[in-house]
Amino acid sequence: MGGVAVIETEGLTKFYGAERGIEDVTVSVEAGEVFAFLGPNGAGKTTTIRTLLDLLHPSRGSARIFGLDSRRESVAIRRRLGNLPGDFGYGKHSSGREALALLARLRGVRDLGRAERLAERFRADLDRPLGQLSRGNRQKIGLILAMFHEPELLILDEPTSGLDPLMQEEFLALVREERERGCAVFLSSHELDEVERVCDRVGIIRGGRLIAVERVADLLAKTAERRRVEVEFAEPADLEAVRALPGVVSAEYARPTLEEVFLTYYRGEEPEARGEGEE
Amino acid sequence: MIALALAQLHERRRSLLSWGLPIGAWSAFVVVIYPSVEDALDKAVASYPEALKEAFGISELSSVEQYLNAEMLSLIVPLAVGYLAARAVASGLSGAAESGRLDVLLSAPVSRRAVVAASFAAAAGELAAVLAVAVLLTMLGSAIAGSGLSFASALAGYASVWPLALLVAGLGVVVTGWSLRTAVVTGSVTGVLVAMYVIDLIGRLDPSLDWIRYASVFRYYGRAIEDGIDPVAFLGVTAVAVALGALGALLFERRDLAA
Numbered sequence: 030m031g032g033v034a035v036i037e038t039e040g041l042t043k044f045y046g047a048e049r050g051i052e053d054v055t056v057s058v059e060a061g062e063v064f065a066f067l068g069p070n071g072a073g074k075t076t077t078i079r080t081l082l083d084l085l086h087p088s089r090g091s092a093r094i095f096g097l098d099s100r101r102e103s104v105a106i107r108r109r110l111g112n113l114p115g116d117f118g119y120g121k122h123s124s125g126r127e128a129l130a131l132l133a134r135l136r137g138v139r140d141l142g143r144a145e146r147l148a149e150r151f152r153a154d155l156d157r158p159l160g161q162l163s164r165g166n167r168q169k170i171g172l173i174l175a176m177f178h179e180p181e182l183l184i185l186d187e188p189t190s191g192l193d194p195l196m197q198e199e200f201l202a203l204v205r206e207e208r209e210r211g212c213a214v215f216l217s218s219h220e221l222d223e224v225e226r227v228c229d230r231v232g233i234i235r236g237g238r239l240i241a242v243e244r245v246a247d248l249l250a251k252t253a254e255r256r257r258v259e260v261e262f263a264e265p266a267d268l269e270a271v272r273a274l275p276g277v278v279s280a281e282y283a284r285p286t287l288e289e290v291f292l293t294y295y296r297g298e299e300p301e302a303r304g305e306g307e308e
Numbered sequence: 309m310i311a312l313a314l315a316q317l318h319e320r321r322r323s324l325l326s327w328g329l330p331i332g333a334w335s336a337f338v339v340v341i342y343p344s345v346e347d348a349l350d351k352a353v354a355s356y357p358e359a360l361k362e363a364f365g366i367s368e369l370s371s372v373e374q375y376l377n378a379e380m381l382s383l384i385v386p387l388a389v390g391y392l393a394a395r396a397v398a399s400g401l402s403g404a405a406e407s408g409r410l411d412v413l414l415s416a417p418v419s420r421r422a423v424v425a426a427s428f429a430a431a432a433g434e435l436a437a438v439l440a441v442a443v444l445l446t447m448l449g450s451a452i453a454g455s456g457l458s459f460a461s462a463l464a465g466y467a468s469v470w471p472l473a474l475l476v477a478g479l480g481v482v483v484t485g486w487s488l489r490t491a492v493v494t495g496s497v498t499g500v501l502v503a504m505y506v507i508d509l510i511g512r513l514d515p516s517l518d519w520i521r522y523a524s525v526f527r528y529y530g531r532a533i534e535d536g537i538d539p540v541a542f543l544g545v546t547a548v549a550v551a552l553g554a555l556g557a558l559l560f561e562r563r564d565l566a567a
Contacts, residue, residue, distance in 0.1 A: 045564075119412050
């Protein structure tokens with residue numbers, strides 16, 4: 030992309046004793062870019078993120094964030110980023126507002142207007158103890174804590190985990206807005222649909238090794254071979270007429286996904302009607 | 309660091325009720341019943357074997373201070389508050405790691421050393437608050453029963469537990485350098501505390517083994533409620549506790565914080 034590199038890793042490697050976490054991960058993420066780290070559970074996504082955040086110390090290799098060394102200058106780096114840990118938790122008795130107040134103090138943020146706006150957008154309950162919230166509602170608090178200070182870099186580990194489809198939509202919209210603002214977003218996911226919709230580039234990790242880094246569009250173009258076309262008709266289509274067109278080998282009705290059906294029920298409705306249940 | 313310590317104190321505010329109240333109520337009960345058992349105590353103590361009296365630091369029970377020391381401050385309070393110290397520091401570090409809170413805190417621009425220092429300081433504050441509640445309830449018991457307990461003596465007696473408990477907290481921080489499992493931290497540190505008590509007991513029972521008492525914090529604990537606080541022991545144990553906390557912070561900084 031040719032922009033300013035926000036994250037740069039060089040041969041980043043982490044072993045847990047003899048067991049490999051990640052090996053020789055070299056990647057860069059630029060300002061205003063949304064980069065997804067794809068891979069199944071245990072592939073090394075969280076290990077990479079925790080190494081970037083200096084929670085894990087690399088066995089070899091290096092990582093620079095904002096041009097700063099991720100180990101020696103970790104505190105200065107964290108001043109400028111927001112992070113959502115995988116499986117977000119904070120303690121059962123504290124409320125989101127208490128967690129927010131502490132983080133705001135640690136970050137020197139006085140204006141919590143953005144946090145309130147995010148809470149409204151996610152329909153998050155900041156006042157209830159986190160132990161009384163469902164996983165999805167806790168995840169919303171985690172997202173607010175990661176984003177309330179308008180960071181230059183967002184590192185999000187499985188950000189939509191536990192969110193209902195409507196909140197996932199809200200999250201994806203927010204990620205697009207963050208990109209517009211110039212924020213770099215590094216997220217891990219195995220939700221391929223959301224990655225396709227919002228990410229500029231993906232890194233595919235398997236067995237701790239980064240096996241591909243591609244632009245999403247290039248990746249899809251490589252595999253699609255341009256032989257399948259999806260067409261939507263205003264009214265029920267005559268398949269025979271479509272099949273009779275020159276060059277057409279087959280034509281089938283496409284059944285909508287359950288998510289698409291679900292979303293049609295809520296399109297245009299106020300979000301109040303779709304609150305999540307509590308545990 | 310102050311914000312982190314205050315947040316941890318706020319999170320653990322219930323310990324004032326769950327620890328300060330029972331310890332204080334028990335101490336108050338001991339003080340309340342003293343006037344009614346006072347006469348019988350001298351005869352009972354006189355019949356105790358000398359070795360037993362020496363081992364448990366019982367010379368005579370002719371004052372409410374001596375009785376409170378024998379019943380509460382020689383064993384129950386230091387072990388209970390020591391255990392609380394282990395729990396407090398484990399809650400701030402290993403408990404925070406288990407709940408995910410540590411990951412959130414370390415997303416902010418704070419160093420691991422600051423997190424450890426805040427946890428240690430919060431534990432110190434929590435221990436002081438619990439001991440203060442115990443002193444107040446004990447004095448309340450004395451006032452109700454007219455036991456005549458001196459406030460200065462009671463304060464000295466309970467305050468002398470603080471450096472001992474702080475040492476346990478320091479040991480807890482050191483253990484978090486190796487393990488972030490709360491059960492491991494609390495269990496191992498409590499085990500060390502009990503072992504130190506046993507070492508001190510053996511040293512007192514057998515004068516030829518007196519030298520082993522130097523390995524125990526109880527060697528420096530004394531009977532502050534009767535003799536007043538020994539400032540050298542108080543400051544010395546506190547300094548060792550802080551040094552252990554600093555060592556623990558170094559170890560904590562070097563370790564991996566796995567998910």
